[in-house]
Amino acid sequence: MYDAVVAGGSISGLLAAREIAKNGHSVLVLEEGFEVGSPEHCGGLVSENALKELGIEPSPKTFDSKIECAKIFSPKGKEITINSKKQKIIVINRRELDKQAARQARDNGAEISVKTSFQEKTNNLIRTSNGNIECKFFVDCRGVSRLANKDRDGILLTAQYEVYADWIKEGQVEVYFDQEKYPEFFAWIIPSGKGVGKVGVSGKGINTLGRMDEFLKSKGNFSTIRKIFAPI
Numbered sequence: 001m002y003d004a005v006v007a008g009g010s011i012s013g014l015l016a017a018r019e020i021a022k023n024g025h026s027v028l029v030l031e032e033g034f035e036v037g038s039p040e041h042c043g044g045l046v047s048e049n050a051l052k053e054l055g056i057e058p059s060p061k062t063f064d065s066k067i068e069c070a071k072i073f074s075p076k077g078k079e080i081t082i083n084s085k086k087q088k089i090i091v092i093n094r095r096e097l098d099k100q101a102a103r104q105a106r107d108n109g110a111e112i113s114v115k116t117s118f119q120e121k122t123n124n125l126i127r128t129s130n131g132n133i134e135c136k137f138f139v140d141c142r143g144v145s146r147l148a149n150k151d152r153d154g155i156l157l158t159a160q161y162e163v164y165a166d167w168i169k170e171g172q173v174e175v176y177f178d179q180e181k182y183p184e185f186f187a188w189i190i191p192s193g194k195g196v197g198k199v200g201v202s203g204k205g206i207n208t209l210g211r212m213d214e215f216l217k218s219k220g221n222f223s224t225i226r227k228i229f230a231p232i
């Protein structure tokens with residue numbers, strides 16, 4: 001019997017559990033993945049102030065790089081540069097950020113159970129892949145996957161690759177708008193260091209794999225070290 005059960009052991013679930021535990025209540029986080037923070041489905045671009053507001057000071061493992069500016073490109077290649085030094089934008093390693101949040105939740109007394117899938121809630125009973133649990137409150141932090149069978153209209157598919165490439169400039173985010181290629185979204189480059197970063201594309205009804213191939217070819221030489229396909 002727990003005061004609260006949280007479904008989803010990612011950033012919102014773990015921070016919710018941290019706050020619930022901090023206030024003296026018993027709480028269990030259910031994460032269906034085999035590891036907190038994995039697979040990493042995030043570009044990691046965040047503001048330092050937002051993290052501070054959430055009570056997280058990025059550890060050396062969590063912090064990847066600092067962003068100095070963003071270049072925004074039009075379909076015809078016109079560009080504007082926005083200096084982002086004042087906004088204190090950083091790139092974090094999302095896998096490590098989630099682990100840091102898990103540590104905070106745990107230190108405040110929350111329990112975390114990985115490879116445990118939330119299945120159903122009836123009254124005060126939570127059915128999971130590892131048996132039933134009783135609780136007074138249920139917090140749903142399953143993220144976008146919760147909407148997968150309901151509100152598909154608002155969901156776009158993304159492809160995001162981690163690549164090594166000389167054209168990835170440290171400290172410089174790039175955003176490419178083109179409503180024909182990326183309807184209702186855009187393509188992006190988020191550097192996590194010199195010559196390494198995350199390249200992504202998303203758009204309504206597009207073949208993300210094909211669009212990503214085109215985008216990467218247009219940029220020049222590269223090596224892909226990781227690929228993810230996720231809803232946003």
Ligand SMILES: Cc1cc2nc3c(=O)[nH]c(=O)nc-3n(C[C@H](O)[C@H](O)[C@H](O)COP(=O)(O)OP(=O)(O)OC[C@H]3O[C@@H](n4cnc5c(N)ncnc54)[C@H](O)[C@@H]3O)c2cc1C
Pocket residue numbers: 007008009010011012013030031032033041042043044045046116117118119141142143144145146158159160200230231232
């Ligand atoms: C390609 C991509 C790039 C992005 N880049 C950025 C960025 O640069 N900056 C930024 O701020 N945001 C970015 N985002 C958005 C960001 O990832 C999300 O806003 C954020 O992860 C939402 O956190 P969450 O905890 O609400 O949900 P999620 O991170 O989606 O976590 C949901 C968790 O619930 C678990 N779960 C699902 N169903 C169950 C179940 N039945 N039982 C148990 N567990 C379950 C999942 O395994 C997962 O761990 C990006 C998203 C994508 C897809």
